[in-house]
Amino acid sequence: MKSTDRAKRFSENFKQRITRQQALALAACAHCGICADSCHYYKVTGDPKMTPAYKADRIRRVFKRQFDWTGRFIPWWVGAEAVSEDEQLEELKEIFFGCCTGCRRCTINCPFGVDMAGLVSLTRSLLIDENMGPTGLIKVMRDQWTTGNQMAISDQDYLETLRWLQEEVREELDDPGVTIPVDKKGADFLYIVNPREIKYAPMSLMAATKIFHSAGLNWTMGSKGWDNTNYGLFSGKADLGRHMCNLAFTQAKILGVKQLVVSECGHGFRSMKWEAPIWGVKVETPIQVVSVLQLLAELISRGIIALDPRRNPLPVTYHDPCSLSRSSGLTEEPRYCLRRACLDFREMTPNRINSYCCTGGGGALSMTEYTPLRLRVTRIKASQIAATGAVSVVTSCHNCADGLADVIKANKLTAEVEPGVHRPVTVRTVCDCVANALILDSVSKQPLEPSKKL
Amino acid sequence: MDSRETSNTALFFLTELHTLALLFLVTAYAIKIAELMQKFSVETITPRTSKTLRAVCYAFALLVIPWRMDSYRRDPLRYAEFAVLHLAIATAIGTFATLQWTRAFCTREIVAIGLRGVFLSGAIVGLVRLCRRIARREMRLISTPDDYFSLLLVTAWLVSGWLAVPFAKELYLIVFLTIGTVCLFYEPFSKLFHYLYWPFLRYYMGQYFGHRGVYPVRPDSADQSVQNYKRYL
Ligand code: SF4
Ligand code: SF4
Numbered sequence: 109m110k111s112t113d114r115a116k117r118f119s120e121n122f123k124q125r126i127t128r129q130q131a132l133a134l135a136a137c138a139h140c141g142i143c144a145d146s147c148h149y150y151k152v153t154g155d156p157k158m159t160p161a162y163k164a165d166r167i168r169r170v171f172k173r174q175f176d177w178t179g180r181f182i183p184w185w186v187g188a189e190a191v192s193e194d195e196q197l198e199e200l201k202e203i204f205f206g207c208c209t210g211c212r213r214c215t216i217n218c219p220f221g222v223d224m225a226g227l228v229s230l231t232r233s234l235l236i237d238e239n240m241g242p243t244g245l246i247k248v249m250r251d252q253w254t255t256g257n258q259m260a261i262s263d264q265d266y267l268e269t270l271r272w273l274q275e276e277v278r279e280e281l282d283d284p285g286v287t288i289p290v291d292k293k294g295a296d297f298l299y300i301v302n303p304r305e306i307k308y309a310p311m312s313l314m315a316a317t318k319i320f321h322s323a324g325l326n327w328t329m330g331s332k333g334w335d336n337t338n339y340g341l342f343s344g345k346a347d348l349g350r351h352m353c354n355l356a357f358t359q360a361k362i363l364g365v366k367q368l369v370v371s372e373c374g375h376g377f378r379s380m381k382w383e384a385p386i387w388g389v390k391v392e393t394p395i396q397v398v399s400v401l402q403l404l405a406e407l408i409s410r411g412i413i414a415l416d417p418r419r420n421p422l423p424v425t426y427h428d429p430c431s432l433s434r435s436s437g438l439t440e441e442p443r444y445c446l447r448r449a450c451l452d453f454r455e456m457t458p459n460r461i462n463s464y465c466c467t468g469g470g471g472a473l474s475m476t477e478y479t480p481l482r483l484r485v486t487r488i489k490a491s492q493i494a495a496t497g498a499v500s501v502v503t504s505c506h507n508c509a510d511g512l513a514d515v516i517k518a519n520k521l522t523a524e525v526e527p528g529v530h531r532p533v534t535v536r537t538v539c540d541c542v543a544n545a546l547i548l549d550s551v552s553k554q555p556l557e558p559s560k561k562l
Numbered sequence: 563m564d565s566r567e568t569s570n571t572a573l574f575f576l577t578e579l580h581t582l583a584l585l586f587l588v589t590a591y592a593i594k595i596a597e598l599m600q601k602f603s604v605e606t607i608t609p610r611t612s613k614t615l616r617a618v619c620y621a622f623a624l625l626v627i628p629w630r631m632d633s634y635r636r637d638p639l640r641y642a643e644f645a646v647l648h649l650a651i652a653t654a655i656g657t658f659a660t661l662q663w664t665r666a667f668c669t670r671e672i673v674a675i676g677l678r679g680v681f682l683s684g685a686i687v688g689l690v691r692l693c694r695r696i697a698r699r700e701m702r703l704i705s706t707p708d709d710y711f712s713l714l715l716v717t718a719w720l721v722s723g724w725l726a727v728p729f730a731k732e733l734y735l736i737v738f739l740t741i742g743t744v745c746l747f748y749e750p751f752s753k754l755f756h757y758l759y760w761p762f763l764r765y766y767m768g769q770y771f772g773h774r775g776v777y778p779v780r781p782d783s784a785d786q787s788v789q790n791y792k793r794y795l
Contacts, residue, residue: 141700145637184707220756462632
């Protein structure tokens, strides 16, 4: 069969770009099927085409046709198949954009450690090169390239929002000294945020401002390079990944800060901290990348801020963002903060690196064509949350916050606020809980007695 | 059948063919590893940390601490299956490779009972897995002819091993050695070769998760972990 030009290019690029880790992941799978139950897509739908192994096999067959000893000569025997038609590419698109969030839950549950996220990244980048990326994702990528942020927020809107938020916090704290500094040279750290915090969820930035102000921190935001999100990660496009990281690192360099503090964004932190070196981001002066969660945990543990957990009296649970837990190892800091900021903290089961994806990971929120399936598979997260009886689900990622909002809405998830009174479960962030528990007038220098829940 | 003739055939398998098969396998290993190193460049990885070695060890150790993996913790029977089958295969390979020297040892009653037990339980697991692969839709969908054939071959080999021990009956011995030889020649062209990749994958996995502080997963409480972290301010 004659291959289409697209298919030919796809195959050729696949051969060129595949790394050793990806080749191993494709060569090693023993088709044992143990990973099936790890995937929320399979677990909820029961559709055999949703198992991680089946999904990976769609690209594995291309690998086997090109590299496997048997696959090259007797392809049908080992399930090898060349990509020759555009329909095959469409199928890959459907699977690698629409049926996998690259959450890595299957990876840690596979006896080999077959890294699905690596395969997703490779396949997505190849498809995007063939103009086969989902429209929403491509639009966000374009916005990041052209405006430096994923929501195409203009400089003017951004700066005005910061000024407005500053006023709001001043009013709330009745303290005219509160500032949201912008481009302050000599600050200790540059705080970079998720554009959602500017456009839709300003409470989160207000919460951070309150905390930083109370702790007397010397911080700043940047007029440029302020978006910590990175669609280079979701698209597998290293050039975009590099570009977004460089924007922030350049701003940090201009301002002479030593630290970049990344707000509550799972993939944003992961990109800045861990993917940047892989994408080849070179930073001349060492700039430490820190998550705001690490900062909060330290502020609390050193007694720089004091919290009163009674201000968050209702039960809360915590959702581990995949990019923070399975891909960055940040599982304990948020718990440390929540146990001190909330009176009733309850663990979801399973949690930490075994937690299920919120279903909004991997850029899924931007790919609306796959929303019906995504909403369907929210059931597993919904049952995890419901089992805790928590009134709020706290997370430390704005992407997950949107994903969780969909989980709650799609499953009509309610919790008992007081005997006999039910209301929809709410989504909160760690910053929000900490800020709400902040004892503003008596910033303690002594560690607070741990709450009884510890 | 003339017993001397049969003995000669067995001798041929023991000394010539199975040595050839082992040599072939070692050569195939070497070629595959060379290919892996040459054809695919390693993805840039994040800088080393002091925990890298521990994390790599942890990634390997997960093989024997299955309760740390959610999938096996929830389905311990699957782990038991895995352990029994792979132990049986390793025993079969070991027996096959050394039989010309260890044949007398294998005839000891206690050793023979042990070997029989290992081969039989491995064969039962092989059959269970084969049935599962055929019966369950999600397994059928990911199975290739090679998957079925490899499993069938290995199961047959283990059954022949069970019948052959203590290697007194020449016919069974020849069947065991023949299937073993076929297995070894077939291995590099099949999914049976997956174990060659296992150490590489676990190494990269350990490195990857180790740098990021995901591995080794510690059962520490949140408090201990935070106190142990370095200061950021
Ligand atoms: S658990 Fe790993 S080896 Fe087994 S089918 Fe899944 S990806 Fe393949
Ligand atoms: S990475 Fe996550 S979503 Fe993708 S197949 Fe694995 S478990 Fe499923």
